[in-house]
Amino acid sequence: MSGLDLARDAAPLVAIRDLAVRFNGVPALRGVDLHVARGEAVGLVGESGSGKSVTWLAALGLLPGSAAISGSVTLEGTQLLGAPAEILDRTRGGRVAMIFQDPASALNPVLTIGRQIGEALALHRGLSGRENAAEARRLLELVGIPDAGRRLSAYPHEFSGGQNQRVMIAMALAGGPDLLVADEPTTALDATIQSQILNLIGEIRRETGMALVLISHDLGVVAETCDRIAVMYAGRIVEEAPADQLFLAPRHPYTRGLIGALPPIEGARRRLVAIPGTVPDPRAMPPGCAFAPRCTQAHAACDRIAPALEIIGPGRRVACLAETAGRGSAPTEVAAE
Amino acid sequence: MLRFATLRLGRAAITIALVVTFAFVVLRLSGDPALIILGPEAPPEAIAAFRKSWGLDASIFVQYVDYFGAILRGDLGRSMRDGRPAILLVAERIPATLALTLPALAIKIGIGVPAGIYAALHRGGPVDRLVMMLAVAGFTVPSFVLGLTLVLIFSVQLGWLPSGGQESWRHAILPVVTLGTGGAAILARFTRSAMLEVLGQPYIRTASAKGVAWRAVVTGHALPNAAIPTVTMVGFMVGSLIAGAVVVESVFSWPGVGRLLVVAVANRDLAVVQCILLLVAGTMVASNLIVDFLYGLLDPRLRAGGRAGAH
Numbered sequence: 276m277s278g279l280d281l282a283r284d285a286a287p288l289v290a291i292r293d294l295a296v297r298f299n300g301v302p303a304l305r306g307v308d309l310h311v312a313r314g315e316a317v318g319l320v321g322e323s324g325s326g327k328s329v330t331w332l333a334a335l336g337l338l339p340g341s342a343a344i345s346g347s348v349t350l351e352g353t354q355l356l357g358a359p360a361e362i363l364d365r366t367r368g369g370r371v372a373m374i375f376q377d378p379a380s381a382l383n384p385v386l387t388i389g390r391q392i393g394e395a396l397a398l399h400r401g402l403s404g405r406e407n408a409a410e411a412r413r414l415l416e417l418v419g420i421p422d423a424g425r426r427l428s429a430y431p432h433e434f435s436g437g438q439n440q441r442v443m444i445a446m447a448l449a450g451g452p453d454l455l456v457a458d459e460p461t462t463a464l465d466a467t468i469q470s471q472i473l474n475l476i477g478e479i480r481r482e483t484g485m486a487l488v489l490i491s492h493d494l495g496v497v498a499e500t501c502d503r504i505a506v507m508y509a510g511r512i513v514e515e516a517p518a519d520q521l522f523l524a525p526r527h528p529y530t531r532g533l534i535g536a537l538p539p540i541e542g543a544r545r546r547l548v549a550i551p552g553t554v555p556d557p558r559a560m561p562p563g564c565a566f567a568p569r570c571t572q573a574h575a576a577c578d579r580i581a582p583a584l585e586i587i588g589p590g591r592r593v594a595c596l597a598e599t600a601g602r603g604s605a606p607t608e609v610a611a612e
Numbered sequence: 613m614l615r616f617a618t619l620r621l622g623r624a625a626i627t628i629a630l631v632v633t634f635a636f637v638v639l640r641l642s643g644d645p646a647l648i649i650l651g652p653e654a655p656p657e658a659i660a661a662f663r664k665s666w667g668l669d670a671s672i673f674v675q676y677v678d679y680f681g682a683i684l685r686g687d688l689g690r691s692m693r694d695g696r697p698a699i700l701l702v703a704e705r706i707p708a709t710l711a712l713t714l715p716a717l718a719i720k721i722g723i724g725v726p727a728g729i730y731a732a733l734h735r736g737g738p739v740d741r742l743v744m745m746l747a748v749a750g751f752t753v754p755s756f757v758l759g760l761t762l763v764l765i766f767s768v769q770l771g772w773l774p775s776g777g778q779e780s781w782r783h784a785i786l787p788v789v790t791l792g793t794g795g796a797a798i799l800a801r802f803t804r805s806a807m808l809e810v811l812g813q814p815y816i817r818t819a820s821a822k823g824v825a826w827r828a829v830v831t832g833h834a835l836p837n838a839a840i841p842t843v844t845m846v847g848f849m850v851g852s853l854i855a856g857a858v859v860v861e862s863v864f865s866w867p868g869v870g871r872l873l874v875v876a877v878a879n880r881d882l883a884v885v886q887c888i889l890l891l892v893a894g895t896m897v898a899s900n901l902i903v904d905f906l907y908g909l910l911d912p913r914l915r916a917g918g919r920a921g922a923h
Contacts, residue, residue, distance in 0.1 A: 337820055360825065368823030375814055375821075383815040385836045385911060394832075395822045430912040446822060 286351070288313045288453055288486055289334070289371070294346035296326075296333050296510075301557050303329045305510040306346070308584060311454060316480065316487040318497030318518065320533070321507035322554055327490045330507075331456045335371060336363045369399040372447035376459040378439035382431035388415075389427030392446045399450035414445040418475060437468035444475065454486040461496060473500055494533055498522060503590065506530050509555055509565035512584055515592045526593045528570045564596065572597050620904065624897040631893040632683065635886055636676055644668075645692055645880035666692055679886075688890070689883030691876075698883035702869060702891060708778060709868030712787050712860065713853045719792030720799050720849055725842065727796070728803025732811060733830065743800055750797020759790040759863040776865035787864040791857060795849055799842070806841040810834045840910050847903035851896040855888070 287310035296304040304326045311317050319327045332338050334348040334355060348355045350370055355363065367373075375381040383391060392411040396402040402410055408427065415423035418441040420434075431439055440460060447455055457476060461469035477500060480487055491497050497504055498518055505515040506527065514527035525531045532550035552569035561567055567577040577596055584594040593599065646662040647654075663669045667678060682689060688699045731743040766786060767775035774783050810816065811834055819833045820826070849856070858870035865871075869888060876884035908915045 332817075335821065337817055364823045364825050366823070367821050373821040375818065377814060380814045381818045383819065383833050383837070384913060385840075386833070394819075394824060398823050432913045443818070446818075450823065 287311060288315075288351060290347075290349045291330065291334060292347040292349075294330060294333060294348060295344070296329055296338065297343040298341060300343075302560065303342075303510055303557065304333065305560075307507075307510075307512055309505055309512060309515075311486055311488060313453065314480075314484045314486050315503065316489065316501040318501035318504040319488060319490045319507060320494055320497050320504055321492065323492060324554060324557075325507040326510040327492075327507050328458050329510075331373065331458065331488065331490065335367055335373065335456075337367075337373075364398075368395050368447070368450040368452065370450075370452055371454045371456060372450060372452035373456040373458060374440070374443045374447050374460050377463045378443050379431060379436055379463075381443060382439055384431055387428050387430055388434070388442050392427075392442070392449055395446050395449035411445075411449075414448055415442070417448070417479070418442070418445045420445075436464050437472065440464060440468075440472050441475065444472075444479070448479065448483075451483075452485060454488065455480075456488045456490070458490045459492070460489075462491070462493075469496070476500065506533065509560065510557065511565065511594065512592075513566065513594045515584070515590075517590050520591065526587065526591070526598045527566075527595050528572050528597070529566050532569075564594075620901060624901065627897055628890065628893045629680075631889050632680070632886060633676075635889045636679060636882070639877070639880055639882055639885055640672060640675070643880050645882060648878075648880045649692055679882075683886075683890070688887045691884050692881050693876075693879055693884075698881075698887040701884055702872065702887045705867065705869045705872045706854070708866060709854060709857055709861070709870060711784060712791060712857050712866060712868065715784070715788045716791035716795060716857075717849055717853065719788065720795035721846060723792070724796035724799025725803050727800040728842075729807055729830075729835070729838075731800065731804045732807030735808065740804075743804070747797040747801040747804075750794050751801070753794075755790055755794055755859050756863050758793060759786070759860055762786050762790060763863075776863075778866055783864075783866075787857070787860050787866055790860050790863070799845055799849070802845045803838065803842050806838040807834065809841075810837040813837070836910065840907065843906050843910065844903055847899045847906070850902070851899035852892075854895050855892040 289309075289311040291307055291309040294304055294307040295302065307326065307330050309317070309319075309330070319330070321327050329338070333342065333344050336355065336358070338344065344356060346356065350366060353362070353366075355366060358366075382388065389408065389411050392414060393402075393407045396407050396410050400410070411427055412423045415426060420426055420438060420441055426434075431442070434442060443460075455476070460476070461472050464472060473496065476487065476489075479485070487500070489497055489500050494504075501518050503515065504518050504521045505512045506521075506529065507513065508529050514521070514525070514530045516526075521530065522534060525534050529550070532548070535548040536550065550569055551571075555561055555565055555568065561578065563576070563578040563580050564570070564573070564582055567573040570577065574597070580596060582594045582596045582599065584592045585599045587593050587599065645666070646659045646668060650658055650662055660669075667675060670678070679689070688697070690696060691698050691701050694701075727743050727747075731740040734740050763775045763786060766773045773785055774780075775786070777783050816829060816833055819829045824832070854869055855873070856870075857866070857868055858873055860866070861868045861870035862874055869891070872884065873888045875881075876888065
């Protein structure tokens with residue numbers, strides 16, 4: 276995991292700054308800062324509703340028109356928020372591809388998968404006719420669909436869930452993207468298929484050098500695959516760290532809670548600890564730290580002051596008053612973004 | 613495939629048999645054709661003779677069996693009123709009805725479908741609200757009210773168009789508009805909700821996420837899916853091409869099948885009513901079969917005899 280800091284210092288592939296989203300006035304994202312470097316694998320973890328998916332749907336302009344979006348999302352310096360449709364259409368699938376949770380409903384039921392993959396090839400690689408079909412077949416073979424040539428003319432309902440996710444991956448690869456955003460790609464699949472899909476994504480990354488953002492509510496899934504992990508809570512990133520450090524020494528009480536809720540793989544079985552309470556209602560956010568009402572270490576200031584995401588070490592950031600002020604170092608230190 | 617077709621045809625036959633039986637029971641129990649056609653002052657001998665000549669003196673069960681047997685032999689009977697074969701009477705009215713219902717169907721599809729699609733794509737916008745308002749009005753206002761209102765405005769007040777009859781194409785304008793408006797409203801609402809349903813599906817987001825321009829997402833991904841429920845509604849409208857204009861034909865004194873049905877029911881002209889009902893049931897069943905066939909074309913999940921799935 277060395278070179279991580281280097282990656283962070285170099286110009287990022289995607290830079291998200293102060294991204295905020297409201298649906299009908301109700302905040303879904305409350306200022307997200309996140310960088311993804313070329314070739315890097317970043318995990319985005321949090322409960323459902325914490326804003327993981329919304330972050331990337333907003334970044335790619337895939338939210339409905341009723342969403343009010345502010346902040347900045349740049350892809351190698353090009354602003355994506357509010358960008359004209361032509362730029363967004365070239366970016367989506369061509370530079371940044373996205374795959375989704377339920378592959379069965381994410382594929383169009385009335386179009387053959389050959390046509391759905393071929394559409395991306397035509398859009399981003401200008402392939403048509405026989406070339407297009409040949410490349411679609413190659414991609415289908417690449418993602419491990421047997422009898423690929425014949426299966427191009429099949430429809431999504433003729434594939435299993437795991438195979439459909441492979442098709443989604445093939446479709447995502449069609450444009451030769453620099454970044455794959457995988458939104459809960461294995462949640463709808465059973466455990467053995469899960470690891471096959473994660474392995475497939477890993478292999479493809481090794482071959483193509485494409486960056487990955489893996490969105491998941493499952494810390495275990497992210498830990499296996501990612502270099503760096505950002506933990507989201509109630510529409511903000513509360514902690515960010517290299518994957519190994521996050522597990523060895525989680526700093527935010529919420530992260531500690533998440534890790535405490537994981538069953539240990541080795542050693543004696545222990546009682547799993549659940550985080551008490553529930554996620555705050557986005558219509559009635561606490562004025563201070565959003566996690567304070569559930570936090571065992573909260574003190575009076577936590578109810579008043581919303582903590583900023585501050586640098587606490589190389590590649591590490593945390594948004595917690597107890598952690599940043601309690602270290603004895605300058606409590607006013609602010610993330611130098 | 614063969615089993616599917618046999619099943620469907622069997623069901624169609626049962627539907628038609630039920631329609632025939634139902635009409636027979638209702639018409640025979642609600643009045644005596646002899647009394648209605650000859651009048652209440654007719655001498656009892658004349659009534660008895662009329663009953664005997666039309667087989668009305670037998671028990672109702674025997675009449676039913678005779679009647680059903682005749683239909684199975686392809687004999688639809690004769691009109692009790694003018695003695696001509698019922699099928700001839702009905703057949704000569706069909707062109708007049710189609711002259712109203714076919715253009716009306718074109719209006720329904722030509723206006724209803726695009727309006728519904730546009731409204732769905734601009735949900736909540738002024739056009740959507742206007743379309744929805746017109747759509748609600750279009751199918752809550754009964755066709756005779758709309759028809760009479762149009763007559764009041766365009767015939768009585770403005771004097772632009774005739775209020776009834778079948779002398780020229782101008783006579784068809786008001787009945788066609790009356791028929792088309794309500795159907796267009798229903799179809800617009802139906803298409804809109806089908807479109808909205810489809811636009812909310814994850815595969816629409818997938819298409820956008822792979823860089824397909826919005827226009828192509830709508831035409832290439834959304835419309836083929838939204839067509840599936842819309843085709844059902846259009847099929848229903850095609851099925852009512854023959855019988856869908858009963859009220860409007862009456863309002864505009866248009867001599868079509870609908871008018872014939874009203875007169876035949878009033879006269880208890882059993883053979884004619886039965887013949888029309890058979891025709892109506894037949895078109896309904898046929899349009900349903902066509903819809904089923906179109907489903908197979910539009911939706912690969914329903915395609916019979918498809919490739920083996922990999923589940």
